[in-house]
Amino acid sequence: MADKSATLTIDGNEYQLPITDGTLGQSVIDVAALQEAGYWSYDPGFKVTAPVESKITFINGGKGELLHRGYPIDQLANNAEYLEVAYALINGELPNSEQKEDFFKKIRQHSAVHDQLRKFFEGFRRDAHPMAIMVGVVGALSAFYHEGLDISNENDRELTAIRLIAKMPTLAAMSYKYSQGEPFMYPRKDFSYAENFLYMMFATPGDTDYKVNPIIADAMDKIFTLHADHEQNASTSTVRLAGSTGANPYACIAAGIAALWGPSHGGANEAVLEMLDEIGSVENVPEFMEKVKSREVKLMGFGHRVYKNFDPRAQVLKKASDEVLEALGIDDPKLELAMALEKIALEDPFFIERNLYPNVDFYSGIILKAIGIPTSMFTVIFSLARTSGWISHWLEMHSTPFKIGRPRQLYTGETKRDFVQLEDRK
Numbered sequence: 001m002a003d004k005s006a007t008l009t010i011d012g013n014e015y016q017l018p019i020t021d022g023t024l025g026q027s028v029i030d031v032a033a034l035q036e037a038g039y040w041s042y043d044p045g046f047k048v049t050a051p052v053e054s055k056i057t058f059i060n061g062g063k064g065e066l067l068h069r070g071y072p073i074d075q076l077a078n079n080a081e082y083l084e085v086a087y088a089l090i091n092g093e094l095p096n097s098e099q100k101e102d103f104f105k106k107i108r109q110h111s112a113v114h115d116q117l118r119k120f121f122e123g124f125r126r127d128a129h130p131m132a133i134m135v136g137v138v139g140a141l142s143a144f145y146h147e148g149l150d151i152s153n154e155n156d157r158e159l160t161a162i163r164l165i166a167k168m169p170t171l172a173a174m175s176y177k178y179s180q181g182e183p184f185m186y187p188r189k190d191f192s193y194a195e196n197f198l199y200m201m202f203a204t205p206g207d208t209d210y211k212v213n214p215i216i217a218d219a220m221d222k223i224f225t226l227h228a229d230h231e232q233n234a235s236t237s238t239v240r241l242a243g244s245t246g247a248n249p250y251a252c253i254a255a256g257i258a259a260l261w262g263p264s265h266g267g268a269n270e271a272v273l274e275m276l277d278e279i280g281s282v283e284n285v286p287e288f289m290e291k292v293k294s295r296e297v298k299l300m301g302f303g304h305r306v307y308k309n310f311d312p313r314a315q316v317l318k319k320a321s322d323e324v325l326e327a328l329g330i331d332d333p334k335l336e337l338a339m340a341l342e343k344i345a346l347e348d349p350f351f352i353e354r355n356l357y358p359n360v361d362f363y364s365g366i367i368l369k370a371i372g373i374p375t376s377m378f379t380v381i382f383s384l385a386r387t388s389g390w391i392s393h394w395l396e397m398h399s400t401p402f403k404i405g406r407p408r409q410l411y412t413g414e415t416k417r418d419f420v421q422l423e424d425r426k
């Protein structure tokens, strides 16, 4: 019996609902007893529902705190490489030098893709959105790695995590190259993870001495880290639900990519740039804000289901965007427009009353644009980075016995019990 419980009285009967405390944050009430009482819990949008226990990421929305395996996000972004963070998400601790060397070597070894996968791209129109390509191509990996994959085997699961983290930059860059009608580039052994991605995106076969600007590579790696994981968000919950059926992990990650694409989720960074383009100049901001307040449009890149004062990732990204733009000598009017929007929003009662602050997507688009990434690739980069988070949750789920996820519903449809059979109606 839990040492704490809530008492629920229904129809004159009392039920004890056990309360469990986590190491940090909100405690939970186990509502299983509702079934005994003949009821289900009702929580559209899962605003107050914890379907799992996890040790990977902790968010304190009120304090604007984000920890990955206990490490604060600003310390990770400023002191660790993305692959080290990916290692920590999977294994629980940042790697020591030996573990780092071994993990980085494995990622390099698995960064190429089966040459036959190239033909899969040819099925898409050249103007296909890169996210549409990524959903298809990542899902297709399950066709390449299905027979030899035993998800009940821990080594096979670990290899799957390595393969996915290693191949996402290659596939992402291929989705861009395909849209440009340019030849695919293969990862190089002498480049870092972020350098390789930028190389495969922007180099061409003739660039034998291609150099990656270290400022851009550092900004890219920081963006990967800041998008690596975020607790039970919509796409991670999608990966877990798909994984709870025992589905192929590559198909589960493809489901996560599909969920991330939505403009309310990972698609917001692309939508922020489209919004800035629509506003055009600082002079048009007041008129646009009136459209937001009348609920004609949302202020993309603002608001969050969990953060109700600031998104710590946005703070790191804002500082990084200033540094990158200054270092590259870019005077981007869109940044000026974004800062004007942020200033007005942070002072306007409409946004303050609704706890609407800039989220991770507000500044990521500004940096990505500054380092030359096309807008259509923004969410692809988010999915590349979030793969380490998705697969660490998939591994965590498989590390203990689990049940298939099967939510119930409140049925409000009709009944036609007196419906005569078809043959009687002739």
Ligand code: SDX
Residues within 6 Å of the ligand: 229, 230, 232, 233, 234, 263, 264, 265, 266, 268, 292, 295, 297, 298, 299, 300, 301, 302, 303, 304, 305, 306, 354, 356, 359, 360, 361
């Ligand atoms: C990500 O879950 C995660 O952790 C996600 C993420 C991750 O790393 O995985 O952090 C990444 O998805 C960040 C969010 C990116 N999305 C956007 O920037 C799109 C714009 N934001 C909104 O769509 C919205 O803020 C959500 C979806 C992010 C959160 O919505 P909620 O928590 O469901 O809030 P709500 O819709 O109940 O809104 C509460 C009020 C409402 O006002 P009323 O109509 O009741 O008066 O705030 C308003 C909303 O209309 N509101 C907004 C707004 N967001 C909420 N009004 C204008 N602009 C907005 N952006």
